[in-house]
Amino acid sequence: MTSTTGTTPAAALGTWAWGDSGEVGDGYFGSQLTGAGLREIVEKAQSNGFTLWDTAVVYGMGRSETVLAQALKGYARSEYQLSTKFTPQIAGDGDDPVADMLEQSLDRLGTDYVDLYWIHNTADVARWTPRLIPLLQRGRIKQVGVSNHNLEEIALADQILGEAGFRVEAVQNHYSLLYRSSERAGILEHCREHDVRFFSYMVLEQGALTGRYHPDRPLPEGSSRAAVYNDILPQLQALTDRMAAIGEARGASAAGVATAWAIAKGTTPIIGVTKASHLDGLVRAHGIELAEEDIAELEALADAAGVDTRGSWEHER
Numbered sequence: 001m002t003s004t005t006g007t008t009p010a011a012a013l014g015t016w017a018w019g020d021s022g023e024v025g026d027g028y029f030g031s032q033l034t035g036a037g038l039r040e041i042v043e044k045a046q047s048n049g050f051t052l053w054d055t056a057v058v059y060g061m062g063r064s065e066t067v068l069a070q071a072l073k074g075y076a077r078s079e080y081q082l083s084t085k086f087t088p089q090i091a092g093d094g095d096d097p098v099a100d101m102l103e104q105s106l107d108r109l110g111t112d113y114v115d116l117y118w119i120h121n122t123a124d125v126a127r128w129t130p131r132l133i134p135l136l137q138r139g140r141i142k143q144v145g146v147s148n149h150n151l152e153e154i155a156l157a158d159q160i161l162g163e164a165g166f167r168v169e170a171v172q173n174h175y176s177l178l179y180r181s182s183e184r185a186g187i188l189e190h191c192r193e194h195d196v197r198f199f200s201y202m203v204l205e206q207g208a209l210t211g212r213y214h215p216d217r218p219l220p221e222g223s224s225r226a227a228v229y230n231d232i233l234p235q236l237q238a239l240t241d242r243m244a245a246i247g248e249a250r251g252a253s254a255a256g257v258a259t260a261w262a263i264a265k266g267t268t269p270i271i272g273v274t275k276a277s278h279l280d281g282l283v284r285a286h287g288i289e290l291a292e293e294d295i296a297e298l299e300a301l302a303d304a305a306g307v308d309t310r311g312s313w314e315h316e317r
């Protein structure tokens with residue numbers, strides 16, 4: 001993706017968990033995040049060239065966008081790129097729900113344009129996609145991407161935008177060692193062939209693939225992510241142990257290896273950073289080259305875990 005400041009960094013930074021911060025969180029992650037901590041993340045990320053920030057209205061119902069803008073205060077708009085989403089499932093009933101949702105995001109983000117605007121979970125592609133065209137023409141959004149769309153839906157969105165001289169510039173799907181449906185469905189190949197950037201989200205399976213959590217030290221009690229992952233942590237142990245061992249030899253963590261894997265597969269991972277120290281891992285991950293055998297071994301271990309981590313919002317592809 002070309003942007004106001006050049007090319008996209010090797011990884012984008014995700015702020016879903018930031019919607020949990022402060023008093024108004026949605027409790028999905030059960031993270032203890034503070035404004036000062038988020039500012040520290042931003043400073044470290046920006047100074048290391050990780051300048052693309054992914055958010056969405058639905059991450060804490062506006063909270064993530066608001067705290068992201070606060071944490072970015074003082075940086076010139078040209079120094080960072082913003083990626084946020086139109087979520088059809090919460091569309092209003094006004095004349096133009098897409099423009100309305102975008103305006104509210106722009107307001108929270110304290111800006112007059114978004115670098116990359118996504119149609120979030122697919123609903124009715126033919127209904128929502130044309131609504132993006134005037135927003136592109138007015139410069140309120142620079143580029144359009146589609147998230148959680150299957151191959152047919154991606155092609156339809158691209159065709160609709162194409163009629164007005166635009167295109168689907170990026171695809172954003174769940175893609176991790178444990179969840180490779182976009183690869184099996186040919187979406188990765190499609191993106192490669194058409195020079196469409198593929199952004200992989202939940203590369204770390206919300207913490208379950210970082211090595212930090214294991215059966216004796218589960219994900220935060222009471223959080224939604226704990227309800228999804230804690231029961232399967234025993235099945236993930238062989239994989240996370242091997243990731244840690246591969247990482248150790250290269251001065252990296254299991255999370256760094258998961259990230260390096262996603263980069264090696266030709267994707268741009270969106271990493272949900274919650275601590276400034278996570279940036280060290282990202283910087284290192286960028287420099288790790290995994291051998292073909294490492295990739296094959298990790299994928300075999302992931303398959304052997306026999307788990308399905310498809311998000312409740314995702315359709316079968």
Ligand SMILES: NC(=O)c1ccc[n+]([C@@H]2O[C@H](COP(=O)([O-])OP(=O)(O)OC[C@H]3O[C@@H](n4cnc5c(N)ncnc54)[C@H](OP(=O)(O)O)[C@@H]3O)[C@@H](O)[C@H]2O)c1
Binds near residue numbers: 016148200256277
């Ligand atoms: N389009 C969509 O439908 C969709 C869906 C899901 C996500 N996304 C996007 O993708 C982003 C990433 O997904 P995600 O945040 O759900 O999950 P993720 O990136 O798989 O995992 C994030 C969690 O991993 C831990 N972590 C992050 N970096 C780490 C590091 N270097 N070392 C160790 N642990 C690390 C943190 O957990 P602790 O805080 O417990 O340490 C963090 O909450 C989201 O923030 C969002 O922007 C998009």
